[in-house]
Amino acid sequence: MAKLGRELRAKGIDVIDLSLGEPDFDTPDHIKAAGKQAIDENYSHYTPVPGYPDLRAAVCTKLKRDNNLDYKPEEIITSTGAKQSLFNAVFALVDKGDEVVIPTPYWVTYSEIVKMAEGVVKLVRTSFENRYKITPAQLEEALTDKTKLFMFSSPSNPTGSVYSKEEIYALAEVFRKYPQVYIISDEIYEYINYGIGHTSIAEIPDLKHRVILINGLSKGYAMTGYRLGYMAADAEIVKACEKIQGQVTSGTCSITQRAAITALTADLKPTMDMVKAFEKRKNKIIALMSEIKGLKLMEPDGAFYVFPVVKSLFGKSANGTVIHNSDDLCMYLLNTAHVSTVSGAAFGEPDCIRLSYATGEDKIVEAVARIKKAIEALQ
Numbered sequence: 001m002a003k004l005g006r007e008l009r010a011k012g013i014d015v016i017d018l019s020l021g022e023p024d025f026d027t028p029d030h031i032k033a034a035g036k037q038a039i040d041e042n043y044s045h046y047t048p049v050p051g052y053p054d055l056r057a058a059v060c061t062k063l064k065r066d067n068n069l070d071y072k073p074e075e076i077i078t079s080t081g082a083k084q085s086l087f088n089a090v091f092a093l094v095d096k097g098d099e100v101v102i103p104t105p106y107w108v109t110y111s112e113i114v115k116m117a118e119g120v121v122k123l124v125r126t127s128f129e130n131r132y133k134i135t136p137a138q139l140e141e142a143l144t145d146k147t148k149l150f151m152f153s154s155p156s157n158p159t160g161s162v163y164s165k166e167e168i169y170a171l172a173e174v175f176r177k178y179p180q181v182y183i184i185s186d187e188i189y190e191y192i193n194y195g196i197g198h199t200s201i202a203e204i205p206d207l208k209h210r211v212i213l214i215n216g217l218s219k220g221y222a223m224t225g226y227r228l229g230y231m232a233a234d235a236e237i238v239k240a241c242e243k244i245q246g247q248v249t250s251g252t253c254s255i256t257q258r259a260a261i262t263a264l265t266a267d268l269k270p271t272m273d274m275v276k277a278f279e280k281r282k283n284k285i286i287a288l289m290s291e292i293k294g295l296k297l298m299e300p301d302g303a304f305y306v307f308p309v310v311k312s313l314f315g316k317s318a319n320g321t322v323i324h325n326s327d328d329l330c331m332y333l334l335n336t337a338h339v340s341t342v343s344g345a346a347f348g349e350p351d352c353i354r355l356s357y358a359t360g361e362d363k364i365v366e367a368v369a370r371i372k373k374a375i376e377a378l379q
């Protein structure tokens with residue numbers, strides 16, 4: 001959608017992009033300064049595959065400070081983004097035919113990586129009524145003796161749902177019955193949380209050794225282009241990931257790593273200022289979108305997306321364009337309202353579309369006004 005939007009923009013059409021999954025803010029100055037200093041100090045050589053020792057130590061410091069988790073540096077590996085950390089984890093753990101349980105809606109990369117590893121993807125559809133979170137009963141039904149891995153994110157992309165402490169602990173009860181199952185906990189949106197508070201399943205002592213905690217700097221520090229993700233896991237898993245990464249990319253960018261040490265250990269005020277701005281935009285977009293008839297909205301608890309149910313619009317049409325599904329709706333909104341969004345089908349939930357509010361408030365106001373007009377024109 002972003003690509004199609006750019007094509008329309010190249011033709012002179014004013015397209016508002018609500019399709020992107022990245023903060024529109026600049027990287028905070030103190031982090032940029034650390035990157036510049038790294039260049040001046042000639043951090044220009046190959047880096048250790050899992051990252052500089054002081055970066056791995058900085059990740060441990062962060063995990064203790066924010067999550068009260070005790071990890072040793074040998075239980076940390078940094079990568080070229082959380083995406084690579086996820087890839088490493090799946091390739092280290094999943095053999096051909098192993099089942100991997102993923103609640104939907106989900107970030108599509110999860111299932112694609114599992115398929116690349118020849119694992120068997122088992123999707124579990126969650127409901128609007130349960131705020132798109134898997135219930136312990138659903139988890140119990142999905143796990144079998146063949147399950148190797150469970151993958152989820154909290155806060156979630158695309159729904160913005162956040163699992164509460166109670167919900168995480170309730171899922172843990174089920175995992176206890178399946179001791180062979182590993183859990184990938186993708187916490188990349190950790191800081192972008194509007195009140196529920198962040199709980200990592202790794203904080204549960206008897207499960208910690210089977211949790212692969214994934215996080216990174218892209219979302220919380222507005223550093224998508226720097227490419228820094230990390231994993232905290234059992235040392236044996238980390239070692240396996242190091243072997244894989246050593247044959248693919250080696251250690252991530254030296255300058256990024258130096259900047260990351262500052263990001264991870266400095267005061268979080270710039271991050272929290274961004275989160276405040278996201279929350280203000282979230283309130284705005286929810287208020288505006290709740291005036292559009294035909295949408296079912298869930299107010300998100302985190303991340304920077306809204307994920308309305310648009311099913312009631314299916315079968316309607318305007319000027320000969322029939323909306324059969326969420327893909328059609330996104331194309332219609334792009335071509336008619338000149339707003340790019342993403343079809344829920346891309347996240348395994350075909351009744352919805354995803355709108356990102358990681359963009360300026362004036363653009364949000366204009367985009368939602370255009371969407372409203374386009375939806376009201378549907379008969």
Ligand code: PLP
Pocket residue numbers: 021080081082083084107153156157186188215216217218224228229
């Ligand atoms: N996990 C989720 C849920 C995401 O939405 C994204 C990026 O969109 C990532 C991981 C990847 O982040 P990174 O930029 O660190 O590779």
